[in-house]
Amino acid sequence: MPDPFPPDPPNPDELYVGYLPVPAGHRRFLRHIVPAALAIIAGTAIIWSHTHADPGSGRWHNSSKVKLRGTLYAHPYPMIATTDHRGKTQMTLLVESGKRGAAEHAALLDRHAVVAAGTLLERDGPRMLELSEGASSISPDSSNSTAVDAELRASDGQVTLRGEIVDSKCFLGAMKPGNGKTHKACATLCIRGGIPPALAVQEDNGGVTFYLLAAPDGGPVGEWIEPMVADSVELTGRLEQRGDLSILRIAPENAHRL
Amino acid sequence: MSVGYTAIQWSRHKRVYDGIAASAAAIWMAAFLLLGKARWTGSHAVSDEILLIRATGSCAIALLHVILVIGPLARLNRRFLPLLYNRRHLGVMTFLIALLHAILVTGYYHGFGVLNPLLSLLSSSTNFASLRSFPFELPGLLALIILFLMAATSHDFWLRNLSATTWKRLHMLVYAAYGLLIAHVGLGALQNETAPLAPSLMFAGVLTVSTLHLLAGTGEVVKDRGSAPIVNDNDSWIDVGAPHDIPLNRARTVCASGGERIAIFRHENTISAVTNVCAHQGGPLGEGNIIDGCITCPWHGWQYRASDGCSPPPFTEKIATYQVRIIAGRVQVSTKALPPGTAVEPARIPEHADA
Ligand code: HEM
Ligand code: FES
Numbered sequence: 359m360p361d362p363f364p365p366d367p368p369n370p371d372e373l374y375v376g377y378l379p380v381p382a383g384h385r386r387f388l389r390h391i392v393p394a395a396l397a398i399i400a401g402t403a404i405i406w407s408h409t410h411a412d413p414g415s416g417r418w419h420n421s422s423k424v425k426l427r428g429t430l431y432a433h434p435y436p437m438i439a440t441t442d443h444r445g446k447t448q449m450t451l452l453v454e455s456g457k458r459g460a461a462e463h464a465a466l467l468d469r470h471a472v473v474a475a476g477t478l479l480e481r482d483g484p485r486m487l488e489l490s491e492g493a494s495s496i497s498p499d500s501s502n503s504t505a506v507d508a509e510l511r512a513s514d515g516q517v518t519l520r521g522e523i524v525d526s527k528c529f530l531g532a533m534k535p536g537n538g539k540t541h542k543a544c545a546t547l548c549i550r551g552g553i554p555p556a557l558a559v560q561e562d563n564g565g566v567t568f569y570l571l572a573a574p575d576g577g578p579v580g581e582w583i584e585p586m587v588a589d590s591v592e593l594t595g596r597l598e599q600r601g602d603l604s605i606l607r608i609a610p611e612n613a614h615r616l
Numbered sequence: 617m618s619v620g621y622t623a624i625q626w627s628r629h630k631r632v633y634d635g636i637a638a639s640a641a642a643i644w645m646a647a648f649l650l651l652g653k654a655r656w657t658g659s660h661a662v663s664d665e666i667l668l669i670r671a672t673g674s675c676a677i678a679l680l681h682v683i684l685v686i687g688p689l690a691r692l693n694r695r696f697l698p699l700l701y702n703r704r705h706l707g708v709m710t711f712l713i714a715l716l717h718a719i720l721v722t723g724y725y726h727g728f729g730v731l732n733p734l735l736s737l738l739s740s741s742t743n744f745a746s747l748r749s750f751p752f753e754l755p756g757l758l759a760l761i762i763l764f765l766m767a768a769t770s771h772d773f774w775l776r777n778l779s780a781t782t783w784k785r786l787h788m789l790v791y792a793a794y795g796l797l798i799a800h801v802g803l804g805a806l807q808n809e810t811a812p813l814a815p816s817l818m819f820a821g822v823l824t825v826s827t828l829h830l831l832a833g834t835g836e837v838v839k840d841r842g843s844a845p846i847v848n849d850n851d852s853w854i855d856v857g858a859p860h861d862i863p864l865n866r867a868r869t870v871c872a873s874g875g876e877r878i879a880i881f882r883h884e885n886t887i888s889a890v891t892n893v894c895a896h897q898g899g900p901l902g903e904g905n906i907i908d909g910c911i912t913c914p915w916h917g918w919q920y921r922a923s924d925g926c927s928p929p930p931f932t933e934k935i936a937t938y939q940v941r942i943i944a945g946r947v948q949v950s951t952k953a954l955p956p957g958t959a960v961e962p963a964r965i966p967e968h969a970d971a
Pocket of ligand 1: 540669670671673676677680717722753756759763797804
């Protein structure tokens with residue numbers, strides 16, 4: 359069998375010219391080199407496709423619509439308190455579709471009994487409801503038997519936490535992965551649009567703890583948080599609890615990029 | 617370009633080439649998407665949109681690597697030249713896949729929000745001082761613009777209208793695009809990585825591209841030095857060697873003191889000299905052959921008559937010619953380029969000069 363890879367110049371009188379028939383030597387060479395190149399390309403794609411990191415366990419049940427009955431709390435970000443089947447108070451953040459928060463929608467209903475319709479997102483505990491389109495997706499609940507008391511319980515003293523600032527909607531399952539450097543631009547846009555920012559803290563056991571962020575006065579955090587999104591940060595503030603949701607109140611001067 | 621030109625053969629090669637290139641892209645996308653879906657499943661599955669964004673981005677940069685290694689490979693071994701022939705189609709394909717990547721990113725990461733997606737793309741982060749939060753999308757956007765300019769001007773129409781030098785300069789920007797894309801991936805996707813696999817892959821790519829360019833570049837320099845000719849007559853004539861040192865129907869290339877390369881061809885029993893630089897895209901004519909009596913460029917087959925540097929009719933391209941003479945059994949070439957298309961009497965090899 360002739361050597362398919364003869365030294366160069368193989369046969370110097372053979373010149374490949376695109377509009378003339380391919381010389382025999384070139385033809386032989388191409389028959390080996392083209393499949394080899396395709397194999398290298400396929401191999402690289404296979405290796406590369408193994409680099410996806412675990413995007414976490416967030417889930418968006420976007421094919422099944424649910425109705426939640428409970429008490430609405432508008433601050434720092436809209437959320438609804440409901441009671442689960444064991445009588446425990448469960449908090450669910452409320453957002454609009456797309457990258458928009460529900461603050462406007464909820465402003466007049468603070469501490470009212472409401473019924474809210476939409477689809478659920480959840481990630482190991484923390485939950486969110488994406489409201490269905492239209493004004494009627496959230497409305498006062500006249501039956502009034504559903505009032506759930508979820509007043510704030512403040513801890514005393516300051517805590518310091520290290521983690522990543524995420525937009526809660528993508529992080530809880532709207533996008534997989536919904537955090538990290540490649541998600542920074544999207545998260546910034548979400549937070550600009552009123553999606554509640556949160557701190558995701560990586561625990562030693564592999565789990566992730568979720569802290570909703572608030573301003574020191576209990577209102578929404580403010581625009582100063584936007585440049586810090588997706589970076590590693592250290593936040594110091596006061597921790598409080600509403601139902602099963604942890605909320606960290608922070609001031610800009612107590613937030614540092616690591 | 618040749619007297620033997622027929623449209624059917626011409627397009628058949630290109631069709632085969634494009635078919636292979638398209639299958640390479642299809643293999644990449646299929647492998648990437650299928651394995652990506654299998655890698656994490658159930659509640660841990662990666663979003664389809666993100667898989668597509670990654671598949672198109674990675675496919676485009678893989679094709680760019682192929683484009684970048686073909687040049688030096690063809691320099692190192694002429695048998696890679698068929699891959700060079702239609703490389704511009706590969707370039708256009710790379711641009712289109714990269715464009716799809718950018719459209720998907722803009723729609724998915726920058727859509728659905730309170731800002732215009734393009735505005736969001738340009739303003740999402742302005743933290744240029746920090747490597748950690750540098751807006752890696754911007755180098756990607758710049759690279760995409762370069763790929764667009766190259767794809768849009770890839771047709772010979774533009775080559776003619778932009779002048780070969782401008783066109784060549786424009787197309788050298790591919791290296792700028794490559795650098796920008798290394799930044800795009802290094803400051804973007806790689807910052808999410810904790811495992812060494814992805815950085816190693818990128819390192820291997822950069823290493824392959826730069827090693828091949830270095831090897832091919834050193835080869836050229838050695839060739840230039842190896843042919844360093846004896847200079848006589850006030851630098852205006854240089855020695856090329858005995859007539860039969862030049863292979864029949866091929867050339868020896870010498871480098872004049874000004875740095876320009878001259879290709880000296882032997883055809884039948886005559887010697888003629890032309891510039892080494894093809895009027896098309898600057899291909900090395902001295903590495904071509906004489907086919908049908910014409911000097912034929914190894915890159916895309918443009919042809920010139922050895923006697924006057926003109927393309928045979930109906931073509932009108934012209935290249936510079938040089939005077940040649942044979943003195944005492946040695947070929948000498950003048951270092952003064954004559955205006956493109958100047959007819960020069962070829963030097964006849966005397967009968968007794970046979971080695
Ligand atoms: C306007 C232009 C561009 C924008 C906005 C952009 C944006 C992005 C974004 C957001 C990611 C992260 C995707 C993710 O993992 O979720 C990414 C990754 C990537 N981009 Fe681009 N890009 C642009 C142009 C390009 C071009 C021109 C190329 C190549 C020719 C390219 C190649 C890549 C590669 C290889 C990745 C890494 C994919 C992976 O993680 O496996 N990008 N780009
Ligand atoms: S460079 Fe294209 S034919 Fe010479």
